[in-house]
Amino acid sequence: MDINGRTRPTAVIGWPVAQSLSPAMHNAAYAALGLNWVCLPLAVPDQRALVAFVEAARKLPFVGFNVTMPYKQAMAELCDETATLAQMAGAVNTVHCADGQLMGYNTDGRGMLESLADDLGFDAAGASVAVIGSGGAAGAAVTALLLAKAGSLTLVNRDVDRAEQLVERVRDRLRGMSVSVRALDDTAADAVSAADLIINATPVGMGAEDPSPIPAAWLREGQVVLDMVYRPGTTALVQEATAVGARAASGLGMLVAQGALAIDIWAGADRAQARAPRDVMRAAAEAAMNRISAPEDDQS
Numbered sequence: 531m532d533i534n535g536r537t538r539p540t541a542v543i544g545w546p547v548a549q550s551l552s553p554a555m556h557n558a559a560y561a562a563l564g565l566n567w568v569c570l571p572l573a574v575p576d577q578r579a580l581v582a583f584v585e586a587a588r589k590l591p592f593v594g595f596n597v598t599m600p601y602k603q604a605m606a607e608l609c610d611e612t613a614t615l616a617q618m619a620g621a622v623n624t625v626h627c628a629d630g631q632l633m634g635y636n637t638d639g640r641g642m643l644e645s646l647a648d649d650l651g652f653d654a655a656g657a658s659v660a661v662i663g664s665g666g667a668a669g670a671a672v673t674a675l676l677l678a679k680a681g682s683l684t685l686v687n688r689d690v691d692r693a694e695q696l697v698e699r700v701r702d703r704l705r706g707m708s709v710s711v712r713a714l715d716d717t718a719a720d721a722v723s724a725a726d727l728i729i730n731a732t733p734v735g736m737g738a739e740d741p742s743p744i745p746a747a748w749l750r751e752g753q754v755v756l757d758m759v760y761r762p763g764t765t766a767l768v769q770e771a772t773a774v775g776a777r778a779a780s781g782l783g784m785l786v787a788q789g790a791l792a793i794d795i796w797a798g799a800d801r802a803q804a805r806a807p808r809d810v811m812r813a814a815a816e817a818a819m820n821r822i823s824a825p826e827d828d829q830s
Contacts (some may be wrong), residue, residue: 532811533568533623534564534566537566537567537568537592538566538567538568538591538592538593538624539567539568539569539570539591539592539593540556540567540568540569540570540592540593540594540595540596540796541569541570541571541595541596541764542569542570542571542595542596542597542598542601543572543573543574543580543583543594543595543596543597543598543601544572544573544574544597544598544600544601544792545573545574545575545576545599545600545601546573546684547572547573548571548573548605549570550571550598550787551712551814551815551818551819552569552571552596552785552789553569553818554814554815554817554818555572555576555585555785555789555810555811555812555814555815555818556569556612556789556793556811557771557788557814558565558663558791558810558811559789559806559807559811559814560793561773562681562803562807563620563793563797563807564592564747564811565797568811569691569722571753572595574601577604578658580604580605580608581608581814582603584608584632587625587627587632588627588630588631588632589630592627592787593627593796594624594625594626594627594795594796595619595624595625595627596623596624596625596789596792596794596821597622597623597624597625598623599710599733599792600666602622602623602636602665602666602667603620603621603665603666603728604619605621605622605623605625605634605696606620606621606622606634608632609622609625609632609633609634610631610633611630611632611633611634612630612633612634612635613633613635613636615635615636615639615640615655615670615674615677616634616635616636617754618669618672618699618700618703619636619638619639619666619669619670619672619673620622620637620666620669620696620699621665621666621667621669622634622635622640623636623637623638623666623670623672623788623797624636624637624673624788624791624792625636625769626784626795626796634791635795636669636670636673637787637788637789637791637792637795638666638667638670638671638674638694638733638784638788639641639672639673639674639675639790640674640677640777640787640791641672641678641679641760641784641785641786641788641790641791642670642671642674642729642756642784642785642787642788643674644677644784644791645756645779645781645783645784645786645787646727646754646756648783648787648808649779649783649827650756650777650778651777652727652778653678654674654675654680654718654727655678655679655680655681656679656680657673657680657682657703657723657726657727658680658681658682658683658684658724658726658728659680659682659724659725659726659727659728659729660682660683660684660686660718660721660722660725660727660728661681661683661684661686661729661731662714662722662729662731662732662743662744663686663687663728663730663732663743664685664687664688664689664692664693664695664731664816665732666690666727667731667758668685668687668693668696668732669696669699670731671729671731671758672685672696673700675707676700676703676704676705676707679705679707680707680727681705681707681708682707682708682709682710683698683708683709683710684709684710684712684718684721684722684725685709685710685711685712686712686713686714686718686721686722687711687713687714688713688714690711690712690713692761693711694711697711704737707749709766710751714743714744718744719745719747719748721743722748723748723749723750725753726753726754726784727728727753727754727755727756728744728749728753728754728756729755729756729758729770730743730744730756730757730758730759730765730767731758731768733758733759735757735759735761735765735766735767736759738761738763740765740766741766742765742766742767742770743767744767744771746770746774749771749774749776750774750775750776751774751775751776752775752776752778753771753776754776754777754778755767755768755771755777755778755779756778756784757778757779757780757781757782758781758784759781760781760782760784760785760819761780761781761819762819762820762823763823764780767779767809768780778814778823782812782815782816782819783812785815786808786811786812786815787808789806789807789811790805790806790807790811794806
């Protein structure tokens with residue numbers, strides 16, 4: 531990578547970001563596309579630091595930046611404008627910087643649909659879906675399912691009131707899709723077991739020792755399961771879903787797709803710009819994940 535006086539920065543911001551795969555896959559894409567950009571992982575420890583970074587991004591030559599946990603929802607309030615999907619999700623994961631203005635997008639939902647199609651061969655149109663969680667990731671999933679014209683949705687969360695708030699945010703756009711809310715307890719078992727598609731939109735599974743966010747008894751053969759969590763190895767949810775005969779995938783494909791969509795947005799002003807190379811980005815992300823998971827003695 532040749533960094534010079536014309537190199538423009540992009541970033542992934544969050545807390546923590548030390549093990550983020552985004553810089554590796556973004557920088558691989560920039561090289562493949564011939565873009566003189568560089569992606570930096572920037573640790574933002576608190577809300578005060580987030581506000582300070584946002585003000586700096588307005589003044590420095592940033593192309594844009596991605597936002598990860600725990601700031602996706604807070605970022606929605608800091609942008610000058612937010613795209614419709616971001617408004618519906620109540621969360622921003624991609625920001626485009628232009629002339630001191632910040633435009634917020636949410637590419638997580640479209641990235642999820644891309645991963646469902648490419649990694650699992652699944653089309654959500656008409657499907658019954660159970661989404662576990664009610665935060666920014668769940669909001670992105672719900673808005674994407676509306677776009678995909680899913681048939682029904684059950685939102686499952688420990689905090690039922692928070693799940694209800696998410697439903698209220700999109701109620702005017704349901705277009706006939708039936709929606710119900712269940713607590714994350716035995717009352718949700720039947721709805722989750724009956725679903726064609728189960729999506730884990732919680733961070734449960736990020737730790738190597740984390741259990742599945744739902745009991746294995748709720749899973750069945752023939753279901754499709756997408757765990758938004760990505761990490762070295764396989765999450766308990768993916769393991770348990772595969773064991774009962776479900777088709778299951780981690781969030782790596784979604785991570786790649788949402789990042790590629792961000793690049794497509796940032797490079798959109800150049801109509802000759804090629805689509806971000808998903809295959810290049812995935813290979814770079816997998817290589818970075820392997821390096822992170824390697825024993826310290828094997829790292830160079």
